[in-house]
Amino acid sequence: MPVNAPNIRLILGSSSIYRHELLSRLHLPFEVMVPNIDETAFPGEAPEATALRLARDKAAAVAAQSPGALVIGSDQVATLDGQQIGKSGNHENAMAQLRLMRGRRVIFHTALCLWDGRNTNSAPQVQTENVQTFVTFRDLPDHELDAYLRIEQPYDCAGSAKNEGLGIAILEKIESTDPTALTGLPLIALTGMLRNAGVAFFTSAGVSFFTP
Numbered sequence: 029m030p031v032n033a034p035n036i037r038l039i040l041g042s043s044s045i046y047r048h049e050l051l052s053r054l055h056l057p058f059e060v061m062v063p064n065i066d067e068t069a070f071p072g073e074a075p076e077a078t079a080l081r082l083a084r085d086k087a088a089a090v091a092a093q094s095p096g097a098l099v100i101g102s103d104q105v106a107t108l109d110g111q112q113i114g115k116s117g118n119h120e121n122a123m124a125q126l127r128l129m130r131g132r133r134v135i136f137h138t139a140l141c142l143w144d145g146r147n148t149n150s151a152p153q154v155q156t157e158n159v160q161t162f163v164t165f166r167d168l169p170d171h172e173l174d175a176y177l178r179i180e181q182p183y184d185c186a187g188s189a190k191n192e193g194l195g196i197a198i199l200e201k202i203e204s205t206d207p208t209a210l211t212g213l214p215l216i217a218l219t220g221m222l223r224n225a226g227v228a229f230f231t232s233a234g235v236s237f238f239t240p
Contacts, residue, residue, distance in 0.1 A: 036227065037097040041090035046192065047102060050213040054229075063089035063101070075107040076158045079139035084156060087143035095148055098225060101141040102213050106186040108134050113187055122177050122188035123170070126198070131167030134187060135160055138209040142221040155221045159214040161204035165189075168198055 038058040040051050051058060063086040069078040080103075087101030106113040108129060116122035137158055144153040176198055182190045189195035191202065192211050206214040219229070 037094065039090055039094055039097050039099045041086045041099050041101045044212055046211050047213040050208050050211060050215060051100070051218075053215065054219065061090045061093065063087075065089050067103070069105075069112060075105045075110070075112050075135075076137045076139070076160075078112065079103045079105040079137040080141075080156055080158055083139035083141040084143075084154065087141040087154075091143045091145045091152065094145075096146055098146065098222075098227075099143040100213075100218065101143065102139060104136060104138045104186050104212055106134055106136050108132060115186055116183050116188045118183055119177055119181075122183055123173060125188045126165070126173045126177070127170070129165045129187065130173070131165065133162055133164045135162055136187070136210055138206075138212065138214055140214055140217050140221070142218070142225065144225050153225070155224060157214070157217045157221070159204065159206045159209040159217055161202060161206075161210045163187075163191075163199060163203075163210065164201040166198050166200045173198065 038056055040047060040058055040060050041063045042048070042060070043062045048060060065082070065085045067082055082103035083101045085101070086103065087099045090101070091097060091099045113125060113129070113134070116125050137160060139158045140156065142155045176194060177188065180190055180194045182188050182195060189198055191199060202210060204210060206216040208215040223229075
């Protein structure tokens with residue numbers, strides 16, 4: 029049976045302002061908790077496996093502190109030729125990343141986990157999915173890449189480009205089944221998971237259960 033908003037405690041396990049903004053689009057009342065986990069990839073771990081493991085670990089860490097809640101965890105790993113590309117952290121590293129990726133096709137693995145701990149008498153129901161986004165970067169000269177980085181300073185983003193901002197100007201093509209995946213939270217996949225968990229978005233009259 030569909031469940032109404034007052035009966036749900038929904039938590040976003042993330043410190044990302046981008047994921048917060050995306051989840052807000054669904055008109056769901058939710059809380060935010062920051063998971064404290066080690067996000068280091070395991071030696072030899074496949075990129076999609078890293079993303080899925082970290083998404084699940086984030087959700088599990090928050091769920092452990094919030095019994096009876098629905099918890100969303102998400103993680104993103106960018107890869108080029110099978111090698112992981114993380115957050116640059118500074119201008120020098122970001123320039124090195126963009127030089128490496130210019131004119132190339134990069135795969136972004138955006139993993140999602142919905143951890144349903146509402147039935148405290150049984151094991152949690154856990155749904156996971158990895159959404160791939162293929163991004164082709166424009167072949168731009170160093171001075172343009174340098175100027176972009178100094179304007180937007182996307183050092184907290186995997187791949188050093190914010191597609192929701194000026195970074196869209198250094199991209200040539202984005203291919204994905206979920207247009208919000210690249211920003212960090214695949215809403216098509218998430219709404220499907222929430223429906224599987226019994227969350228109803230609309231009444232028969234067309235009014236969302238979650239409208240404040």
